[in-house]
Amino acid sequence: MRFTLPCVLLAAFAPGAVSGQSVTPKRPVATYSIVAFDRETGELGVAVQSHWFSVGAIVPWAEAGIGAVATQSFVEPSYGPLGLDLMRMGRSAHDALRALVSTDADEAVRQVAMVDAQGRVAAHTGSRAIFAAGHLVGDGYSVQANLMERETVWGAMARAYESSDGDLAERLLAALEAAQHEGGDIRGRQSAAIVVVAAESTGKPWIDRRFDLRVEDHPEPVKELRRLVLLQRAYLKLNEGDEWVTKGELGSAMEAYSEAMGLVPDPVTNGEAPFWVGVTLAAEGDREAALPFLRRAFAQDEKWAELILRLPASGLLPSEALAAELADLMRQR
DSSP states (O other), X not given: OOOOHHHHHHOBOOTTTTTTOOOOOBOOBOEEEEEEEOTTTOOEEEEEEESSTTGGGTXXXXXXXXXXXXXXXXXXXXXXXXXXXXHHTTOOHHHHHHHHHHTOTTGGGEEEEEEETTOOEEEEEOTTSOSSOEEEEETTEEEEESSBSOXXXXXXXXXXXXXXXXXXXXXXXXXXXXXXXXXXXXXXXXEEEEEXXXXXXXXXXXXXXXXXXXXXXXXXXXXXXHHHHHHXXXXXXXXXXXXXXXXXXXXXXXXXXXXXXXXXXXXXXXOXXXXXXXXXXXXXXXXXXXXXXXXXXXXXXXXXXXXXXXXXXXXXSSOHHHHHHHHHHHHOO
């Protein structure tokens, strides 16, 4: 059974399609991605960009202490959860991918990469992935792409990942940016996503996911993804500050809070973070430290001064008198 280009662009195929069995139409996802293992921290990650709406819903998969998967081209999303299942059972990335590819009648149109929690990597680019398509496996990572403008895209991604500094999220972003600089998807760009998980599972996936961010539809999705990663870093620092507060270490809390605010550009476009930092500090009795944060929120939206009056009833401030005083001080220029 042969497909012309129009058929390819209309649908991908469930297992059995190439052999002529009945098929269920699926969405094609032509894209570039990277899966990686950080040997210093043990973190696992996957990042992706595509000219397709909401690529983050189907391409990237990762689980703390287990592995990461990118499934794309004529995408079969089940490679993600099934690959993680096999690696959770002790299979290496290579064995997990081989097991799935060997039972997929449509392997020729798939592109999949996996990395496990020991940093072992495997990748597959089917012979019928749309040109330009290919992958490159390196130490603890794999980069892969299909329907690219140039055959040099995945090589550029590998060089950027290996030469960039910073944590895993930063190096994943560098790889995506390099792909786009090299030409990227021949059709353009639309969505992007990044997932980074911890080295070991806590049993609480919402804690294990260091980064889990998606840009569903944007003219510059990788640029927007970088902005979201920066905001996530700020919120991680805010959480760190809150943890110091619960331990009674206000000095360390202020350092974390200040670092978080330094990551958020001024004028602030979202008063949420500074407002709750200010509330936390005020509730701990440090009104002077709280005021710069509260005023920063007020500069973004004056309704924050109204909201603060509602907090004593929920136990977030010790008294209505304090809330009223803080509201007045927020309004002072």
